[in-house]
Amino acid sequence: MSATDPYEPTHGCRTIHVEHYDLDLSYRVSTNRLTGTAVLRVQAREDLKELALDLEGLTVKKVAVSGAALAKYAHRQSRLRLKLADKVAAGTTFEVTVGYEGYPAPVPSAWGEVGWEELTDGVIVASQPIGASSWFPCNDLPADKATYRTSVTTESAYRVLAHGTLAGRHVRAGTTRWVYEERHPTSAYLATVQIGRYEEVVLAEGPVPQRALVPAHLRGLAREKLAYHGQLMGELTAMFGPYPFSAYTLVFTDDELEIPVEAQGVSIFGTNHLAAQDGEERLIPHELAHQWFGNSVSVDRWQHIWLNEGFACYAEWLWSPLAGGAGTDALARTWHKHLAADEQDLVLADPGPTNIFDDRIYKRGAMTLHALRLTVGDGVFFPLLRDWAARYRYRGVTTDDFRALALEHAEAAGGDTLTRSVRSLLANWLDDARLPALPKA
Ligand SMILES: [Zn+2]
Known part of the structure; x- marks a missing residue:
């Protein structure tokens, strides 16, 4: 029915785009009881008669569709499947309302438990990569970005933070309703509620x-x-x-x-x-x-996660000397020694689903950027980073998108010679498991 992410085959639905989530949640910290109504504005990406949302560990009480006719629905394990009475054409927008309740708990995954989690006295939501379905019905693909309105009513002793801007706070009979509006396109795994x-x-x-x-x-x-x-x-x-x-x-x-x-x-x-x-x-x-790297510019599939973690790790190395710590080049060379002594069996551009949080994604990813920087020079490298963040702002990206942009900047700055160097450098760092040498500083 839908081509899903090979890195998480049971999640997401690529035949739909959710434009907006309106979440109305009531939650008691003392009992971990959640009652929710989610209204999703959905756009068909192709002609479709069926769609699926992700929702795990909670009980669906009601499903309604407006703008199309619902034939039936079924909620099994982590998938809420909807069958429409008639095919809707690509581009059609319709609304799906889901009423649900239960005791939310983190979703077990190959990368540990993720999602809505009770703290000693409050709640944390940390969903990367597939935990969003622990608290609301969603299209859990990193590149399917939506705007949100999140309303959470809970005991007044607690402060609630959701993503976006606080749009209202209403106190009533010992409970407070917090309303947040998110106007920036947001991946489901980055939607959040923090209570404490x-x-x-x-x-x-x-x-x-x-x-x-x-x-x-x-x-x-x-x-x-x-x-x-x-x-x-x-x-x-x-x-x-x-x-x-x-x-x-x-x-x-x-x-x-x-x-x-x-x-x-x-x-x-x-x-x-x-x-x-x-x-x-x-x-x-x-x-x-x-x-910048992950939340605004997001991976199209988890396969490309070095574009999040390699960049964030490189930010650590860039900041270090400014905070009086080790220099960026020294950090890159120290980690190169560590990785050279480690097994060389991970391909950055396609590490395999179980390796997406392997430490080598972070360190080798950061080293790839450092090697690129040493090859093209700061005058090309930093404008390239800024162009990457600007051109793909609020969008999904792949490793090949980055490769293409790096080559575009190399071509503009140094013609064929520099383009050839960058192409072979990126191939060695991204597509080959063997660890390349770092260029000279
Ligand atoms: Zn990170």
Whole structure:
């Protein structure tokens, strides 16, 4: 019925595009009970009579369609399948309403449990790559981007953050309804809800507002540890171009988290990452860089994830010397030694579904960018990064899109000779499992 992502064959539906999600959720932190109504504005990408949405671990109470006639639906495991009475033509827009409820829990996956997760006293949503279906019916493909309105009603003791801009806050009988509007195209896995006893710390105002949400006892630490955040934002903006969204919020949960994770305009860290000793500060620029590489420019399929993680890792190396740490070239050469001693059986452009979070995706991805930079020079490399972020803003991309843009910049700057060098450099780094040597600095 639909060609899906070979890296996650049971997810997503490529015959539809969801333009907008309107999510109306009621949630009790004390019982982890979620009741939701989701209204999806769906566009048929081709003539179709059937479609499927992703929804896992929750019970569907009602499905209705307007703008087309629903014949029947069935919800089994993680797939909500809808059959229409008549074929709708490509380009037709219709609305699907799903009423659902249950006790949301993370979705098990080859990469660990992801999605809606209860904390000691609150909720975190960290969905990469396939956890979005743990809390709303969605077309869970990274390149199927939509706008959102997310309304969450919960106990008033908690603060709710969703992606987008706060559009309303209504207190009533011990509960508060928080409404967020997201006007930027957003992948389902980057849609987020964070619930906790958070207080807001203002980090910087420009070029966009930067805030931290922290438990009260971490306010002082957040001010002290993140005093540089305005400078970090300024440096990344200078290197990558304008920040793609209207604000940035760092959430620090009151629990420890193994790894931080990115969402749209938001990054989520554990208490441990705020108190981090030397070394883990690198995760702050890493997560911020994902706003450009991952969240604005998104992978068309998970196969291309080095375009997220290699770029975010390279941002760590670019920021390091500016923060008084090791130089970018020194970091690249240190990691090259590590990877040279490791098995050389991973192809960056097609690593295989189980390897998408392999550390070599990050480090070799960053090294690929460094090798490219050493070959073309800063005067070509940084404009290329900015062009990549600008040309594919809010869109899905593949490794070949990056290759083509790099060749375009090489051709413009150095004609056939430089184009040939870049073509063979990218082939060696992206398509061959053997680790190439780094060019001389
Ligand atoms: Zn990352």
